[in-house]
Amino acid sequence: MTTNAWLPLLVLASSLIPGLIIFTLPEKAVAWRITLNLGGALLKILLLVLMMIGVFHGVNYEFRVPLVPGIDFVLHADALSLLFVNLSAVLWLATTVYAIGYLEDSPNRSRFFGYFSLCVTTTVGLAMAGNLLTFLVFYEALTLSTYPLVVHRGTEVARKAGRTYLAYTLLGGVLLLAGTIWLHALTGTLEFVDRGFVRGLDLDPATLRMVFTLLILGVGVKAALVPLHAWLPQAMVAPAPVSALLHAVAVVKAGAFGVVRIIYDVFGIEFAAELGVTLPLAVLAAVTIIYGSVRALFQEDLKRRLAFSTVSQVSYITLGVAIAGPIATIGGLAHLVHQGFMKITLFFCAGNYAETLGVHKVSELRGIGRRMPWTTAAFTVAAFGMIGVPPVVGFVSKWYLGLGALEVGQDWVVYVLAGSSLLNAAYFLPLVRAAWFEPPPDEWPHERNFGRKETAWMLLLPPLFTALAALAWGLFASMPGTPLDWVQFIAARKYGS
Template sequence: MEAITSATPALAVLVSLVAAALILLTGRHPNLRESVSVGASLIKFAIVASMMPTVLAGTLIEFKVVDILPNLPIMFRVDAFGMVFGLTASFLWILTTLYSMGYMRSLEEHSQTRYYFCFAIALSSAMGIAFAANLVTLFIFYELLTVSTYPLVVHSETPEAMSAGRKYLLYLLTAGVFLLFSTIAVYFYTGTTDFAFGGILEGHDIPVNIIRLLFITFMIGCTKAAFMPLHSWLPTAMIAPTPVSALLHAVAVVKAGVFTAVRIILYIFGVNLMQETGLALAMAYFVSFTIITASIFALTQDNLKMRLAYSTVSQLSYIVLGVCMLTPAGIVGGMYHIVNHALMKITLFFCAGAIFVATGKKNISDMGGVGKFMPITMLAFFIASMGMIGIPPSIGFLSKWFISLGAMEAHQAFFAFVMVASGILNAAYFLPIVYTAFFNKPKEGEQFTEAPMIMVVPLLITALLTLTLGIAPQGVYTLLLHALQQVMP
C-alpha cells in the first residue's frame, strides 16, 4: 500500500503536549489557561482532520521518530482504523474541554491547573495510541495514558479517591507488564513489532500453544478494555470528577484499551490465525460473558455514575465481539461501535455531571422530578439511552445491527442472541432512570434549573449526533470500509 512521509501525525500528538506546558505557565490566569486548552483542542482536531483526505484516498501517512533497535523504531502511521479513533478522540476533546470549564468552575474545584494539564497529556497519549505504527510506540503512549490519568482519578484527594487511585495503578500498570512481555515475545519470534494488515505472526514457526498463550497475555495487557474479571478498577474510578469519567469512558482510556485489543487481534494475529487457532471463537464467548454479566451488575446500582460504569464494561465488549466474528459486517460493526459508544456514553456522563452540578444528586432514587426542572438535560439522556438500547434511528442501532449480522454471517446465532439479550438488559437499567426523572414527583419545595449553558450545549451536541450519525457521513463509512479491506484476507 502506498505511503507518504509526513510529520502531521507527530504534530497531532505534540500539540497538546505543548498545550500542557502552556497550561502550567498560565495557571494563575484561569481565562487564559482555559483558552489555551480550548485552542489546543481545536488545533488538534484540525490537524487530525487534515489527514482525512489522504487516508480516504487509500494512502498511509508515516513518520519515524527514532530507531531504538534494528527494525524497532518509535514511529507513527495513520491508517483508516487509527483515523477512526483519532477523529473521535480529538473531536470529543473539544466538547469535554468546554464542559469541564463549566463543571470545574461551578463546583469551585481545587487544583484546576493540574486537572487541565493532565487532561492535555492524556489526549496526547490517546493520539499516540491511535497513530502508533508498532507495538513499541503503542506501549509507550499506553503507559503514559495510565500515568497521566492517575492524578485525574485521585483529584478530590479524599481517602476514598486515593484508594481508588491505588487500585487504578495496580490494575493498569500490572497490565502494562503483560503488554510489554507480549511485545518482547513478538519481536523475539518475528523480528518486528510493526502492525501489518494481515497480522505478523502467521508464517512464522511458532507453536500453536505459544500463540494461544501470547494472545492471553496480550488480552491481560488490554485491561483498559475492562474485560471481566479485570474490570473492577473502572467502577472504582467513578470517584473522579464527572468530566474525568467522560474521559475514562468515552474519549481516551477504555477506548484506548479496546482499540489496542482490536489492533492486536487484526494487525498482530490476523484474521486467518485467529480463525485457525480457535482464538476468535473463544474470545467471543469470553466477551459475551462480560456483556451479559456487566449488564446485570448495572441493574443493581443506584448511583448513576456506577450504573453507567457497568454499562461501559458491557458495551466495550460489543466491539471485540464484533471483530471476533471475523466477518465483514462484524468487523465494521465492532469498529463503528468505537465511535458510537463514545458519543452515547459521553452524553450520558455529561448529563450525570449536569444533574450533580444543578442538584447535588448522585443516586437515581433521588432524581424524581429532575426532568421537570432540567428538560434539556434529561431529553439528551433519553436520546443517548435509546442509542445504548439500540433503538433506531440512533447510532447504537446501526453498530448493534452490524455486529448481529456479523454473527449470522459467521453462523454463530448465539452471539446475535447475546446482542438481543443485552439490548433488553440495557432497557431494563436505562428506562427506569428516564421514568424516575420525568414521572416521579420531586421532593416538596424542591426547585432547581439547568446547569450552566457551557455544560448543556456540549451534551446537547453529542445527543443530537447520536441521531444524525445514524445516517453517518460518507467519510465515516469509507474509513470503515478501508479498514475492513485492509484486514480481511
Template sequence: MVNLDTLILLTALLVSFVAAPLIFLIPEEQRTLRTLVNMVAAVVKLSLVMFMVWGVANGRDFALSFTVMETVSFRLRADALGLMFAGLSSLLWFCTTIYAVGYLEKSPNRKRFFGFFSLCVGSTLGIALSANLFTFLLFYELLTLSTYPLIVHRGTPQALKAGAIYLRYTLGGGVVLLVGMVSLQVLAGDVVFGEGQLDQMDAEHTPALIVTFALLVGGLGVKAALVPLHGWLPQAMVAPAPVSALLHAVAVVKAGAFGIVRVIYDVYGLGFAQQIGVLAGLAIIASFTIIYGSLRAMAQSDIKRLLAYSTVSQVSYIVLGIALFGPMGTIAAMSHLLHQGLMKSTLFFCAGNYAQELDIHRIEELDGVGWRMPVTSLAFTIGALGMIGIPPVAGFISKWYLGMAALESGMTWVIVVLMLSTILNAAYFLPVIYRLWFKPAPHDELDRWPEARLAGGLETSYWLMGPAIATAVFSLLAGMLAGVPFSPLQWATLIVNQEYVP
C-alpha cells in the same frame, strides 16, 4: 528532510504535549488564559486530525519512523483504523474540554487538572497513531501515568483509594502487555501493524503465538474492562464527571478496546487468528462480560456506577464484533468504537449536570428532574435509548451489524446474547427515563429547585449544556445518517473494504 505530511502528523501528536507544560506554568487565578490555551490546542488537534482523515481517504501517507535500537523502532502512521480512534478522541476531547472548563470553574487545582488532562489526550492520540507494538506500549503506559492524577484530583480518601486500585490494575496489565510484546519480538521481530508478518511463520510456533496472544489481550483487557479485569472502573467513578467521560468514552477504556482490535486485526490478522483458534474463546469472554456488566448495572443506585457497569458491558461489543471473524463483525466493532464514545460521553455529561446543578447523584433522586432540566434530560434520554439499541440512535446500528455478523459467521448463540443484553439494557435505563419524565418530584425538591436556577432561566451554564447537546446530536446523526460518507459506519466499511483479508 521532514515533508509536510510528516510535519502535520507530528504537530497533531505534539500539540497536547506542548499545551500541558504551558498550562502547568499559568497561575491558578488566570482562568481566561488557561482556557484559551486549552481551546486552541483542542481546535488545532481536531483540525489536523480531520485533515489527515481527508488525506488518507485521498491516498496521502502520514508516517514517521526511526530506529531506537537493533530490531526496535519508533513508528507513527495515520492509517484508516488509527484515524477512526484519533477522530473520536479529538472530537470528544474538544467537547470534554469545554465541559471541564465549566464544571471545574470554582474548583481548586485547575491548572494541575488541565495539564494532566492534556497529557492524557496526547497519549491517547499517540496510541491511535502508533504503527508498531513498541510505540503503542510507550503511549499506553504514559496514558496510565497521566490519568492517575485526574482520578485522585479531589484528594479525598475515596479518590486516593480509587487511584491506588487503578494503578494496581493498569500497571499490572502493562507488565503483562510488555511480556507479550517481548515474546512476540523474539518470535517475529519488530511487528509493524498491518504487514501480516505472522502469516508466514512455521506451524511449530503456533503454541507460542497462542500464549503470546493471551498475554497481549490479557494486558489490554485491563483497560478494556473485560471481566474479571474490570474492578478498577466502578471505583474510579469518584473522579469528577469530565474525568469519567474521559475514562469511558475518550481515553482509557477505549485505548484497551482499540489495542485488542489492533492485535487481532493488524498484528495477528483476522484470518490467522481464526486459524490458530483464539477468537472463539475471546467471543465467549466478551459475551460473558456483556451480560455480567448489564446485570451489575441493574443492581446500582448511584448514577455514575450504573454508567460504569454499562461501559463494562458496552465496550465488549467491540471485542465481540472482532471475535466474530468476518467483515460484518469488524464493521460492527469499529463503528461501535465511535458510537459508544458519543453516547457514553452524553450520559456522563448529563450525570455531571445533575450533580452540579441539583446535587443529584442517586437514581431515586431523579424523580421529575426532566421538567426541571429538560435539555439535559432529553440528551440523557437519547444516550440511554442508544445504549438500549433503539433506532434511530447510533447504538441500533452497532447491534444490527453485530446480529448480521453472528448469522454470517454461523455463531447464532450470539443472537441470544444480544437479545438478552438488550433486554437488560432496557431494564436498567428505562426506569431512569421513567423517573425523569413521568414520576412527580417530591414537594421538598420542588421548593429547592427554583433557587438553583441560573439567572436568565437557564437550567445550567452553556459550558455544561453545550457539550451534552452536541454529543447527543452526534449520537442521533451517526444513526440517522449512517449511510453517508465519513459516518462511523461508512468509515469502518472503508477500512474493511481496503484492508480485510478473508
C-alpha cells in the same frame, strides 16, 4: 506515494504543548487556560482534517526514529488510527468545554487541565502507533497521565480508587510488555501490518496462543474485560469530566483499540481464527456484556450504574472483532465511535444533575425532566441508543453485530445481543420514566441558582451536541463521511478485499 513525517508530530504537539504550558499557569490565569485548552483542541481537529484529506489523496503520514536496536518509534496514520484519533479529538473538544464549566470554582485547575491535555496526547499517540512497542510506550504513558485525574479530588476514597487503578493497569502493562518481548523474540519484528505480521511464519501454534493470551490480557485490563474490570466502577469518584473522558475516549477505548490492533494488525483475523483464539475471546466478551448489564441493574449510584454499563458496552467492540467476519467487524468498529458519543452524553448529563441539583442517586431522578428538560432529553436519546432503539446510532452497531454473527454461523451471539438489550432496557427505562413522568420532590438535594437557566451553558451545550450526533449518525448511517462509512473501508482492508 508522498510521505509526510511532520503532521503526526504536529497532531501530538497540539495537545502536548498547551498541556505543558498550562502546568505553569497560576490558578487565576483563567483566560490563558481557556485559550490554550480550546485553541489546542480546535487546532488538533484542523490538523486531522488536513490529514484525512491527504490520506484520501494517497499521502503516507509516518514519522520514524530508532527507539531500541532493531525497533523504531513509529507514528503512522492509517484508516484505523484516524477513526480513533478523530473520535478522541472531537470528544476532547466537547469535554474541554464541559470541564471548563464544571470546574469553574474548583481548586488545582492548572494541574487538572495539564494532565487532561497529557491524557489526550497519549491517547492520540497510542492510536497512531505504527508498531507494538510504540503502542506499549503510549499505553503506559496513558496510565501515568490519567492517574492524577482519577485522584484529583484528593480524598481518601479517591486515593484508594487511584491505588486500585494503578494496581490493575500496571499489571496490564507488565503482561503486555511480556507478550511484546516474547513476540519480538519469535518474529524479529513488531510492525503493524494489514492482515497481521505473524501469519505466514512457521511458528509453534501453542506458543502463539500463549503470546496472544498475554497481549489480550494486557490490553484487557483497560478494556474492562471480566475479571479485569474492578478498577472501573471505583474510578467513578473522579470529577464528571474525567469519568466522561475515561469511558468514552481514553482508557477503556484504548484497551478496546488494543484488542483490535492485536487481532487485525499483529496476528491477522484469518490466522487468529485458525489458531482458535477468536472464539474464546468472543465468549469472554459475551460474558462481560451480560455481567456488566446485570451488575448495572443493582447500582443505586448513577455514575456506578453508568460504569457497569460501560463494562458491558465496550465489550461489544471486542465481540465484533472476535466473531471473525467482515460484517461483525463493521459493527464492532462502528461501536468504537458510537458508544463514545452515547456514553459521554450520559456522563455529561450525570455531571449536570450532580452539579446543578446535587443529584447523585437513581432514586433522586424523579421529575428531574421537568426541572432540566434539555439535559434529560439528551440523557434519554443516549439511553435509547444504549438499549438499541432505532434510529439512535446504538441500533446500527447491534444490527451489524447480529448480521455479522449470522454470517459466520455464530447464532448464539444474537441471543447475547438480545439479552443485553433487555437488560439495558431494565436499567435505563426506569430512569427515563421516573425523570419524565414522576412528580419532582419539594426540593432538590443541593440546588444551585442559575437564574432562569436550566444550568450553565458550558455544561448544557456538550451533551446536546453529542446526543444530536448520536441521533444524526443513526438517521443518516449510510451517508458518505459517517463513522459507518469509514469502518466499512477499514473492514475491507482488514479482510483483504
